[in-house]
Amino acid sequence: MNIYSMNPELDEFQDTATQACAAVVGLSVRESAKRLCADGLTKVLAPGPSGLGLSAEFALPVLRAAGAARLTFPLGTLLAATHLFDSPEDVIEGYAILVAAPVAKLCLSDGQISGHAGHVPIADQADWLLAPLANDVLGLIDLSDSGVSCTPYGRLDIDRPVFTVALKNVPAVVIKDPQAVERYHHQDRIFRAIDAMAGAETAMALAIKFLSDRSQFGQPLIGFQSLRHDLARARIELHSLERIIWSALTAPEDCCVDLASMAYARAATCCPSIVEMALHMHGGMGFTWDVSTHLWLRRLRSDFGAICAGAAQNRVADGIIGVR
Amino acid sequence: VTHPKIPLTDPDVWRAELRGWIEENLPRHLVMDNSSYRRGSITELEEWERECYGARLWGVTWPHEYGGHGLSIHEHLIANEEIGRVAMPPSVNSVGKELVGPILLSAGSQAQKQSLLRPILEMEHIWCQGFSEPGAGSDLARVRTRAEKIDGGWRINGQKIWTSLAERSDYCLLLARTGTVEDRHKGLILFAVPMNTKGIDVRPIRQMCEAEGFCETFFTDVEVLDDSVVGDVDGGWRAAVSVLSTERATNRMYRGCRFENELQHLVRVCRATPSLAPLLDDNSYRQRLATLWSDMEVVKANARDVVDRIARGYEIGEYGSFIKLHWSEAHQRLAVLGIEMLAQSWDSFAPDVLRARRRFEEIYLEGRAETVYAGTSEIQLGIIADRILELPKVKR
Numbered sequence A: 001m002n003i004y005s006m007n008p009e010l011d012e013f014q015d016t017a018t019q020a021c022a023a024v025v026g027l028s029v030r031e032s033a034k035r036l037c038a039d040g041l042t043k044v045l046a047p048g049p050s051g052l053g054l055s056a057e058f059a060l061p062v063l064r065a066a067g068a069a070r071l072t073f074p075l076g077t078l079l080a081a082t083h084l085f086d087s088p089e090d091v092i093e094g095y096a097i098l099v100a101a102p103v104a105k106l107c108l109s110d111g112q113i114s115g116h117a118g119h120v121p122i123a124d125q126a127d128w129l130l131a132p133l134a135n136d137v138l139g140l141i142d143l144s145d146s147g148v149s150c151t152p153y154g155r156l157d158i159d160r161p162v163f164t165v166a167l168k169n170v171p172a173v174v175i176k177d178p179q180a181v182e183r184y185h186h187q188d189r190i191f192r193a194i195d196a197m198a199g200a201e202t203a204m205a206l207a208i209k210f211l212s213d214r215s216q217f218g219q220p221l222i223g224f225q226s227l228r229h230d231l232a233r234a235r236i237e238l239h240s241l242e243r244i245i246w247s248a249l250t251a252p253e254d255c256c257v258d259l260a261s262m263a264y265a266r267a268a269t270c271c272p273s274i275v276e277m278a279l280h281m282h283g284g285m286g287f288t289w290d291v292s293t294h295l296w297l298r299r300l301r302s303d304f305g306a307i308c309a310g311a312a313q314n315r316v317a318d319g320i321i322g323v324r
Numbered sequence B: 001v002t003h004p005k006i007p008l009t010d011p012d013v014w015r016a017e018l019r020g021w022i023e024e025n026l027p028r029h030l031v032m033d034n035s036s037y038r039r040g041s042i043t044e045l046e047e048w049e050r051e052c053y054g055a056r057l058w059g060v061t062w063p064h065e066y067g068g069h070g071l072s073i074h075e076h077l078i079a080n081e082e083i084g085r086v087a088m089p090p091s092v093n094s095v096g097k098e099l100v101g102p103i104l105l106s107a108g109s110q111a112q113k114q115s116l117l118r119p120i121l122e123m124e125h126i127w128c129q130g131f132s133e134p135g136a137g138s139d140l141a142r143v144r145t146r147a148e149k150i151d152g153g154w155r156i157n158g159q160k161i162w163t164s165l166a167e168r169s170d171y172c173l174l175l176a177r178t179g180t181v182e183d184r185h186k187g188l189i190l191f192a193v194p195m196n197t198k199g200i201d202v203r204p205i206r207q208m209c210e211a212e213g214f215c216e217t218f219f220t221d222v223e224v225l226d227d228s229v230v231g232d233v234d235g236g237w238r239a240a241v242s243v244l245s246t247e248r249a250t251n252r253m254y255r256g257c258r259f260e261n262e263l264q265h266l267v268r269v270c271r272a273t274p275s276l277a278p279l280l281d282d283n284s285y286r287q288r289l290a291t292l293w294s295d296m297e298v299v300k301a302n303a304r305d306v307v308d309r310i311a312r313g314y315e316i317g318e319y320g321s322f323i324k325l326h327w328s329e330a331h332q333r334l335a336v337l338g339i340e341m342l343a344q345s346w347d348s349f350a351p352d353v354l355r356a357r358r359r360f361e362e363i364y365l366e367g368r369a370e371t372v373y374a375g376t377s378e379i380q381l382g383i384i385a386d387r388i389l390e391l392p393k394v395k396r
Helices: A008-024 A029-038 A056-069 A075-084 A178-213 A225-250 A259-281 A283-287 A293-303 A309-320 B011-025 B042-054 B073-085 B094-107 B110-121 B236-249 B255-272 B277-281 B283-311 B319-345 B351-367 B377-388
Strands: A098-100 A103-109 A112-121 A128-134 A137-142 A148-153 A162-175 B127-130 B146-150 B153-161 B171-177 B188-194 B200-204 B215-225
Touching (some): A056 A075, A075 A128, A259 B283, A283 A293, A309 B283, B073 B255, B073 B283, B094 B110, B094 B171, B094 B188, B127 B215, B188 B215, B236 B319, B255 B319, B255 B351, B319 B351, B319 B377
Antiparallel strands (some): A148 A162, B146 B153, B200 B215
């Protein structure tokens, strides 16, 4: 029984989102955006006439489906950022592709930004970049500006490659509303955790299928207790992660515990390890291109490359112990 | 057990009432993070629990007619959260309140409910649990204690172990066998056995943590009446399973809040002690504290989730394995961190530091049992693999 079993509406959302995400696998980013918009997934959290205006917990089934399908389109970023736009129609209708930099070293001078933004997914295909300028300030940058140049960074995630984006005197929209910026960061951390959880769940399912089909020493591998216990431990890790994600999504606004950072830290700690375990359980087959587990491994390790579990744990520690 | 599914009180008012009562009535010397703490005598603790029952902290969901307060699982959770947030001593009748009570409510006869439930809450009857045996721990289906039918009752012979508090108990919830060991889960029977029955011999076992109450109990030609049988004859295993799944999920819902109390105690003492304060700036300790804080939030979230599931009419069953496994292992990690950090105040004899050190040493030592009792971690992993992941079983 998963978390949706008690909420038929979320359960229904999960089914719809799963079908919609499966339908865009293999399509271009722009085509994906339009299809996902047509199916309503980009509009889940958007208020007003253009959006569905649903509460934050509806992001869970949507992003779980997106993570399981390993979408190239950064749906989580879009959902986290929707509230930052006065008129979000362009991004939620799929006309403009929005990406985000988890880390950046940027300076703002006379309304223009210079510096570098790191670990930006599909920067070469996107229109807008959201990047942190300071603790509670974001910059929205037009990636078609002549002062922007993108350099591929690493080869981990080949489906959704990341870039280092260099900016030189690029005009930007500066978002200074601390509440709106904090809400963005809060949701962004949770949504990244959901994406990773879905990847780990999918990799685990692949491992269970393999172990059930493959026999060694005269019996299916799934019968060996050490493997069953490893899978059970992974399951409890994912269950604990899901509980924290749910707590973060449903906590009252005045909640003084940084549940979003806890969710991110848990995800960054356990999800890549679970995918590594799943790959290991495939034996030599796991090292082949055709077994897709490595694609989730690449995705998760790439996604958590910029901000590791330790950085998120430090945020949690700052909240409970105090800033050093 | 059928009880109200919706809150019957205003949650804030209910919480404030309980919190206010505890603050006013809990003796300071029984508070484990207070420097004047001393271990309470059994009589003192029984009296304290009796007062807690009067204040509606215990027996929250039990029906009025059996001495309970007739409230919902929501009030039960809040009562537990308030118990947890203060470092009050653990129950000396937890077997009665958390195991026997629920199983009597679900499987006991009307006469048993009428005669046995209220005295548990009023602390007139202390109970012990007679399940494990030297040859039947995790594998409870290997229980050998024999129950033989005699005219008007049953004759019991066998040995039970880990019967905590048996030497001061008034009753034992005893699992025995009517058939042979080969019957495994069939032919198991549950009894409510008065501990003053002739033929019962209780021998204390010294525990590694020095706490009192660990026992082994021998039953030699112990004769009990037919009305001592709890549930159906040969239906004992089903009732036992029901007890164990209840034990894992709904008991001690105060754990998350107590965990938080312990973490806050540790941080508070470190902050106030010159030799410990620098540890709070040390990145490795900060990371471990943050991880444990997250674990604690999971424990609290799991309790809320159980309440939600019960209120919506779902079975808890194997879900309890998540809760038990996660909590027990995380709590052991907390204890290790606590003694490690506090050990660096070796040159401090301030009362608050000494109290904290003693408390975390006790948590550490007693905590070693947490991954053993109520189903070892390996049993929980097996349950998760079999019933939650539904991994295919392989016949060997």
